[in-house]
Amino acid sequence: MATYSQKNQPPESKHGEYRAPRRRSSLDALLTFLIMIVAIIFVMSVFFRVSDVRVEGNVHYTDEEIINASGIEKGDNLFFFDKFAAVSRAYTKLPYLEVVTVDRQLPNRVTINVEECQALAYLSIGDEEWTIDHSCKILGKANEDELEGLIPIYGIEPGTLMIGERLETKTGDTALVDSLAEILYQIEQRGMAGESRRIDFSNPYAILFVYTEKYNVILGGGGSIERKFAMLESVISQLKSGDIGTIDLSDINTAHFIPN
Numbered sequence: 001m002a003t004y005s006q007k008n009q010p011p012e013s014k015h016g017e018y019r020a021p022r023r024r025s026s027l028d029a030l031l032t033f034l035i036m037i038v039a040i041i042f043v044m045s046v047f048f049r050v051s052d053v054r055v056e057g058n059v060h061y062t063d064e065e066i067i068n069a070s071g072i073e074k075g076d077n078l079f080f081f082d083k084f085a086a087v088s089r090a091y092t093k094l095p096y097l098e099v100v101t102v103d104r105q106l107p108n109r110v111t112i113n114v115e116e117c118q119a120l121a122y123l124s125i126g127d128e129e130w131t132i133d134h135s136c137k138i139l140g141k142a143n144e145d146e147l148e149g150l151i152p153i154y155g156i157e158p159g160t161l162m163i164g165e166r167l168e169t170k171t172g173d174t175a176l177v178d179s180l181a182e183i184l185y186q187i188e189q190r191g192m193a194g195e196s197r198r199i200d201f202s203n204p205y206a207i208l209f210v211y212t213e214k215y216n217v218i219l220g221g222g223g224s225i226e227r228k229f230a231m232l233e234s235v236i237s238q239l240k241s242g243d244i245g246t247i248d249l250s251d252i253n254t255a256h257f258i259p260n
Contacts, residue, residue, distance in 0.1 A: 050076045052109040060096045060116050069093040070102070070112060078104055090114075095139055095164035120184050120193060121151040123158060123167075130158075134184040136167040136177050149194065151187070153180065155201035176204060179222025183209065186229040206250065211236075214243070220250030231255045 051074055055063040070086040083102040090100050090112070099115035119131040119139050129147055131139045140163050142150070156176065159168040167177050180201070187193050197210040209217040215236070219228055228249040235247050235255045245259040 050074055050078055050081070050108055050110050053112070054109065055112045055114065057114045058116065061094055061114075066090060066094065066097075066112055066114060070100075072102070072110055072112070078106070078108060078110070086112075092164070095137065098133075118188075119146065119150055120188060121153050121199070122147060123153045123156060125158060125161070130161055132167055132184075134181065134188045136181045136184070138163050138165055138167055151184075151193065151196045152198045153201070154198060155203070156180065175222060176201065179204075179207070179225065182222075182225040183207070183219070186225055190229060190233065214245075216246045218246060218248045218250055220252075224252045227252055 050072065053067050053072055053074065055066045058066055069090045069092075071089050072081060072086050083104070086102055087100045090097055096116045097114055098117045099113075101113045103111045103113065105111060117133040117137060117139060119142070120134050122129045122131045122142055129142045131142045131146065131150065132153075133139060138161050156167075157170045159170045159172070161167070167180075168174075169176055180199070183199060187196055192211065195212045197213070198208075200208040200210075202208075205221050207219040207222065209219055211217055211232075217232055219225070231249055231252075232247060232255070235257060239257065243257070243259060245257055248256040248258065
């Protein structure tokens with residue numbers, strides 16, 4: 001009598017159906033995926049090359065200066081060049097840059113978008129004038145043409161001046177520099193730069209701000225600057241066009257106008 005043995009037969013599933021091993025199909029799928037990734041990288045590295053570099057938003061620097069500072073070159077791979085390193089290089093080499101972004105655009109374009117610092121004031125050191133922006137960032141030496149419209153700063157003795165770095169005083173007084181930066185920021189934000197004549201820190205407890213040819217503004221110490229400028233605007237709005245004198249804001253609770 002013939003007998004039938006199941007000793008060497010493949011196992012059945014619980015539903016009585018035979019299922020082929022899945023190990024090979026999983027390896028095939030993984031291999032296919034890896035091949036696709038390699039193919040994509042190859043295509044990106046071969047075909048997407050930078051051939052058009054543009055700059056937008058620049059005034060102080062030329063397109064060429066910004067492109068050269070960034071280190072981005074035609075022929076670079078559009079996807080694989082380090083745009084963060086490019087931004088860092090631009091900041092390091094060009095102190096007037098305040099904001100820099102780099103955008104990739106298919107198939108071959110890179111756009112460098114910049115916002116530049118604006119020189120707002122200057123300090124005289126010997127026979128040289130050095131410009132700063134609203135944050136007290138050192139922008140460089142200025143010629144006479146550049147000084148027109150900028151606010152002269154008196155009573156601050158700078159230490160070593162480093163272009164692109166924040167102003168430091170000879171004594172390392174960071175609080176004084178913070179006060180100057182806040183004053184410049186308030187002047188800029190309130191549209192007062194064009195009529196500001198000077199800022200004098202000769203007495204750091206009675207900082208003097210000359211506004212237009214009519215008002216000597218005593219700010220007192222370096223605290224509560226935003227509040228003091230709000231009070232200043234309020235006082236000026238209530239004065240008559242012919243009023244000339246001193247506006248004392250030393251007391252942050254009360255403003256005093258002393259006519260000449």
